Amino acid sequence: MHTVAVLALDQVIPFDLSTPIEVFSRTRLPDGRPGYQVRVCAETDEVDAGAFTLRAPWGLESLRSADTIIVPGIADPAVRPSSAVCDALRSAAAAGTRIASVCAGAFPLAATGLLDGHRATTHWLAAELLAATHPDIDVDPDVLYVDNGQFLTSAGAAAGLDLCLHMIRRDYGSAVAADAARLSVMPLEREGGQAQFIVHDHTPTPHGSELETLLTWLRENLAHDLTLPDIAARAGTSPRTLIRRFRDQTGTTPLQWLHRARIRQAQHLLETTEHSVERIGSQVGFGSPTTFRDRFKRTTGVSPQTYRRTFG
Template structure:
């Protein structure tokens, strides 16, 4: 059983707290009765949370045995952080515990010195303040989350869901993360160039654009162009681009590149195919281009990704 300690500070954001608790509490893993044990911990057993007052059953000492500590955002990021909270976080970090923040929770990690020299993110409204107050942090306001190994940060609100799904995938694999996403009624991937490890769902809707996307996903090995997609969809390239941006937020070719990388992720997770074969199977003209695009979208090179999700003993075909 993996123990998750969720740190509830005064004025904790209820949405952030709810995400951290609910997503992990509902994870289902075949053969494991209770994959996660979720404990809500606080310095004081009663904390404010927006319109609510929360009574917590666990104190900071419960963080000592946690595998993961999650710090949800708080309403006032300028609020001084208790020395006891800072000490508990530093102690957890020193023993190798995975520590993650949601939204303005990054300010708590920063106050504990856990983000110094690291890349991090927070809600875009607070990104400039985080960078100004803590100049040793490389603040990136353009991503949903940042994974530095044992220290992770996410942007605001629903980006906490992206981060939690990412951690579930790291712990139990892509299929479990996909099941958790469906249960939460949330997309597995939010496009836009974010570095995410979340599995890309198959397109099943019956709209013309979704049918075109399904066809493209089934023909990724082909040299697909904007003109090819427009012809297959029986529309002009201008109309195709407009509809793609309206429904996905990205251009057809941006979506296509991401679809190819997501397919490559699945092949890296489930097969022993060589990197060269996978690059060809998903439609990249060269291995060099494949490695560059994969690294830019996923945030790690293909071989490292395979080791993480298949294990170091994974066999690779020549």
């Protein structure tokens, strides 16, 4: 089980604090066990959270034993963390602990110097201030999150949820992350400058729907070179009618649905098998390895080999 320490600083933004607590606390492994133990840590027993006062059960010493530390956003980015907080974060980093920030949490993390020389992001309203205050950081205001391996930063609070799911996927794979996304009621697609690793399912088809049998057949035949007329013939209708029904019930077209199903299956095979990229591309229905690599990278933002190194 991974331990996640959520660092509560004065003027912490409540939503930025609660998001990682909720997401990691609800994450379950396939056998039902919790994936994470979550601790709320602070320098003092009580933390000023604006509208209320927060009591933190754990002190800064708990950061030492955490696998991941989350630094939530604070209301005033100009407020620097204490030397005790900075020392605790630097000490954890020296031990190899993964540290991530949500929104303006990039500012207290940047104050430690740990982000110097790295690419990072924060809320777009604060990106210019972060760049001006910490010129040694390569600030990118146009992405949802940045993963440097040990240090990760995210944009606004909603992007913090994306980042949490990304870390869950790094730790436990796509199935566990997808389940956590469903529990968090994530939107099907996110607009943003960075492609997301998680390829979300489209709107579930209601049980008993006229498309239910067809979707099962499509999943079983991903390896075949299926065209829209092929799928329409299987459904016993015209391509035009099929497209309309598909949009009404799944929010996408048959070929778009098929493409995403192939990418999801490819992700699963890259994570769970040692099959070559060429073999996986063929297994999920891409005509050539080049086409598979291109489509996979356009959808997930990384190559199949990079994905395997990250999640395999």
